[in-house]
Amino acid sequence: MTSSTFTGAEAVEAAVTASPPRKGGRLRLNHPATPYLMLAPYVVLLCAFVLGPAVFGIWVSLHDWDFLLPNKPFIGLQNYADLLDPDSITFEPFWKGMRATAIFVVASVPFLVLIPLGIALLLNRTFPGRSMFRAIIFAPFVLGIAVIGVLFRYLLDSQFGLFNYLLGLVGIDPIGWTQTQPAAWVALVGMTVWWTLGFNTVIYLAGLQGIPRDHYEAASLDGAGSWNKFLYVTIPGLRNILVFILTTTVLASANMFGQSYLVTNGGPGDSTRTAIMVMTQEGLRSFKMGSATAMSYILAVFLIIISAINFLALREREKK
Amino acid sequence: MTTTEPTNSELARSADGPSPVRRRRAYRQDRNGPVFWIGIIVLALIFVIPLLWMFLTSFRTVEDSRRIPMTLIPDEFTLRAYQLLFADEQNPVFLWALNSFIAAAAHAILVVVVASMAAYALARMQFRGKNALFVIIIATLFVPGFIFLMPNYLIMDQLGWLDTLIALIVPGAAGAFGVFFLRQFFLAIPKELEESARIDGANTWQIFLRVVLPNAKPALVTLGVLSFLGNWNDFIWPVFVLFSPERLTLPAGLATLQAAYNIDYPVVMAGATIAALPVLILFIFVQRYVIEGVATSGLKG
Secondary structure (H helix, E strand, O other): OOOHHHHHHHHHHHHHHHOOOOOOOHHHOOOOOHHHHHHHHHHHHHHHHHHHHHHHHHHHHOEOOEOOOOOOOEOOOHHHHHHOOOOOOOHHHHHHHHHHHHHHHHHHHHHHHHHHHHHHHHHOOOOOOHHHHHHHHHHHHHHOHHHHHHHHHHHOOOOOOHHHHHHHHOOOOOOOOOOOOOHHHHHHHHHHHHHHHHHHHHHHHHHHHOOOHHHHHHHHHOOOOHHHHHHHHHHHHOHHHHHHHHHHHHHHHHOOOHHHHHHHOOOOOOOOOOHHHHHHHHHHHOOEHHHHHHHHHHHHHHHHHHHHHHHHHHHHHHHO | OOOHHHHHHHHHHHHHOHHHHHHHHHHOOOOOOHHHHHHHHHHHHHHHHHHHHHHHHOOOOHHHHOOOOOOOOOOOOOOHHHHHHHHOOOOOHHHHHHHHHHHHHHHHHHHHHHHHHHHHHHHHOOOOOHHHHHHHHHHHOOOOHHHHHHHHHHHHHHHOOOOOOHHHHOHHHHOOHHHHHHHHHHHHOOHHHHHHHHHOOOOHHHHHHHHHHHHOHHHHHHHHHHHHHHHHHOOHHHHHHOOOHHHOOHHHHHHHHHHHHOOOHHHHHHHHHHHHHHHHHHHHHHHHHHHHHHHHHHHHO
């Protein structure tokens, strides 16, 4: 790949000078229909399963759309109004779900942003077995939430689980991980950190390796210790990576579903029933698609606003 | 000729990118003390033990799985859990594994074929509406996936795809990641290769199939593997669009298995092991592609 810098430049030159007989230049050599033919399969899928549904979902949300009933009367913004009206039947479950999602995001994101950074700094050192170690911490993420979910329900079992047994060895009484709060949140956040930490670590690591070594050397010459190097070289060098990780992690945590579905089943009470659980229960189990799509758009608006704030806040600071 | 500029900087970047790392490694070896090694080993154990526990419990007797004190190694290894699963017609785990494999493989192939064609058109061709289309594709990356759950469920119903594997294979291939990812890679392939094939008389399709795709093999493998894993592990969508016991994939099946066997943990762990082993084995062979694919997605974003 090292020679490609030159070949790229040469190609430009060749197109400009060495090949005058070609008419119209490189870009018009294909049949005019070719790009459209190549794009057609993807564009069909995009329209059918992304753009179409996004618009169709808004249409559904404007109806009293019960999947099981033949009549789906148009009701305008009533589904949205109901979600904002404390007296409606959808208000309480939806906002409880939003609250659960918010708690999970606030509780999990700091760990998911900071712990992988620490591990990435550890992994950025050279040592034998480094890539094996990297693969080991990434492995849980490869497994997916279903395997991790049933595994942790077992590990967290108050009677037969490994965690309570290990805690018992150091004299701590059994904890009802799935039956009591705040233990249930601790369990769900903990298992999520364990499950997805490798993903953020790998991204941090790529970012760390992109910071030029001479920046550290220059800092050393200026007499910076390792803490100052971290603060003034590493952190600024990771700015864009931090924006990416913070944004994707907030979104991933706000999408939390499988952990609650498999491990706590939304309990104790409804305390860990997240917004996605409420919405899928409403739309895909009770088949009240109208109110469920309205819920999904309200949550989506929240997430888009939060991502925009993340993005702007961190970008702004960069400019100063 | 303005379109060539980003390509060159791409090339420059990818050319500088990996080499200093390799050079650095050659002359520089960090000195790591015992504290470092203890930290590394403890961390590794935190990740290995739960998975090992799952695997070993699947060979335990029910009594052993509930005995205090617990032991890492089972008293006796029994295949009871696997035999139970094999005979359980309500929870046909091996059929789920087959379904998962068919869906994930078909999905991965579909994604690679569809995305590579679209990405090539976007990377190398000029046509009306190109910029608008690219902006739309990028914009869909920022839309949270759950808003498609309900409308796509209704579309699956209209198409007669509910409770079929097609519902798992096709809609997900509309995702923008593959197109975006491959476009970046195609932009970094030296144009010279395509130019010389053109001079030899190859048409666009021949260039695409015989020059571009072979040169993009690492990216195609990465995208294929990431799509396979993503589909194999997908949970929320199959839980709702599949219902018949014989149509489920492993993740959706594990949820019903957990409900059916509750605290017969060896059986539930056997199901989890059957779901986990194929991907872990795949991961051992392709971990470089997976990890680098994830890492570059972060750098681009």
